[in-house]
Amino acid sequence: MSSFWSDGVEGLTPYVAGEQPKVGNLLKLNTNENPYGPSPRVIEAIRKAAGDGLKLYPDNESTQLRQAIARNYGLDAGQVFVGNGSDEVLAHIFNALFRHEGRTLLMPDITYSFYRTYCSLFRIPVQLVPLDDSFAIDPADYTAAHAAPPAGIIFANPNAPTGLSMPLPDIEAIAHANPETPVVIDEAYVDFGGESSLGLLDRCPNLVVVHTLSKSRSLAGMRVGYAMASAQIVDGINRVKDSFNSYPLDTLAQVAALAAIEDADYLEQTCQAVIQARNTLTRELEKLDFEVLPSHTNFVFARHPRHDAAQISAALRARNILVRHFRQARIEQFLRISVGTPQDCERLCKELSEIVR
Numbered sequence: 001m002s003s004f005w006s007d008g009v010e011g012l013t014p015y016v017a018g019e020q021p022k023v024g025n026l027l028k029l030n031t032n033e034n035p036y037g038p039s040p041r042v043i044e045a046i047r048k049a050a051g052d053g054l055k056l057y058p059d060n061e062s063t064q065l066r067q068a069i070a071r072n073y074g075l076d077a078g079q080v081f082v083g084n085g086s087d088e089v090l091a092h093i094f095n096a097l098f099r100h101e102g103r104t105l106l107m108p109d110i111t112y113s114f115y116r117t118y119c120s121l122f123r124i125p126v127q128l129v130p131l132d133d134s135f136a137i138d139p140a141d142y143t144a145a146h147a148a149p150p151a152g153i154i155f156a157n158p159n160a161p162t163g164l165s166m167p168l169p170d171i172e173a174i175a176h177a178n179p180e181t182p183v184v185i186d187e188a189y190v191d192f193g194g195e196s197s198l199g200l201l202d203r204c205p206n207l208v209v210v211h212t213l214s215k216s217r218s219l220a221g222m223r224v225g226y227a228m229a230s231a232q233i234v235d236g237i238n239r240v241k242d243s244f245n246s247y248p249l250d251t252l253a254q255v256a257a258l259a260a261i262e263d264a265d266y267l268e269q270t271c272q273a274v275i276q277a278r279n280t281l282t283r284e285l286e287k288l289d290f291e292v293l294p295s296h297t298n299f300v301f302a303r304h305p306r307h308d309a310a311q312i313s314a315a316l317r318a319r320n321i322l323v324r325h326f327r328q329a330r331i332e333q334f335l336r337i338s339v340g341t342p343q344d345c346e347r348l349c350k351e352l353s354e355i356v357r
């Protein structure tokens with residue numbers, strides 16, 4: 001606390017990221033990084049661009065990258081917004097789309113915790129809607145009539161940290177029931193077996209779909225995310241971005257992301273490997289009596305009927321394995337475990353079998 005801080009800084013609740021310790025032989029299964037690393041074409045593109053050209057400012061509109069994303073999904077480049085990680089893209093979305101006097105944002109009580117941080121930063125009133133008893137989002141909670149249209153609706157699909165998916169007809173129903181409300185679907189994990197709502201963009205002018213290159217494309221260190229929506233919505237997000245930082249993506253990030261988007265085969269192969277490892281991991285955890293929610297992501301969300309989650313997490317840590325544990329009502333007995341390579345999963349299960357024996 002300092003008297004130099006602006007009003008409101010003391011009241012902020014910053015997001016707490018999973019730890020990134022530098023210890024040898026550490027198995028990191030706590031931040032949903034992809035074990036396979038980026039496409040070799042990404043490394044090659046960065047090498048080529050790492051030269052004298054870095055003296056120049058990057059293309060402030062990331063034109064080639066936005067065109068490649070647009071081509072990949074059958075959109076116009078004007079429908080694509082890119083930013084320094086999807087966290088930044090989401091921050092600009094909260095700022096540009098969710099601040100409406102006298103209106104309240106709707107989102108699940110259990111979802112990506114950064115959303116609440118942005119609400120506190122931008123002073124957006126929020127109503128948390130409880131997940132149902134099976135930890136799913138009930139679409140009826142979002143299609144019911146409200147006194148004033150919600151300022152916005154946001155959730156991740158598949159949701160985090162539950163890993164559960166909402167079917168596309170439900171998303172379409174939510175968008176149609178709230179025509180005056182921007183409906184933002186964070187598809188950070190969609191490439192691991194989820195269904196993208198991008199196909200609804202034509203029919204739902206209020207829909208915004210957010211992707212990241214951090215998970216399925218294994219570029220968490222590069223910080224690139226993007227949003228797709230109508231050109232008018234993207235225009236609004238751009239106005240906010242250009243009032244804050246017109247060069248959010250550096251030259252290397254732009255060429256790396258472009259190469260990653262263009263290497264569809266590598267994406268497919270590595271995602272399939274993660275999906276297979278996830279299915280095996282789920283079966284092995286169930287053999288150890290864990291209850292595992294059905295996941296469409298690169299993590300599993302699991303609890304044990306007889307062992308305390310915080311204690312399992314601490315015991316794993318003592319054995320150099322990090323998983324994520326949230327001290328939050330309703331989910332404090334769950335662990336979120338990122339899916340590693342088959343060898344990573346084996347090592348995890350071997351240690352777990354000793355811990356819960």
Ligand SMILES: *Cc1c(COP(=O)(O)O)cnc(C)c1O
Pocket residue numbers: 032084085086087088112156160186188211212213214215220223224225
């Ligand atoms: C990981 C994650 C993000 C953040 O991704 P970055 O692009 O690395 O900032 C956003 N939303 C969800 C749901 C995530 O899990």
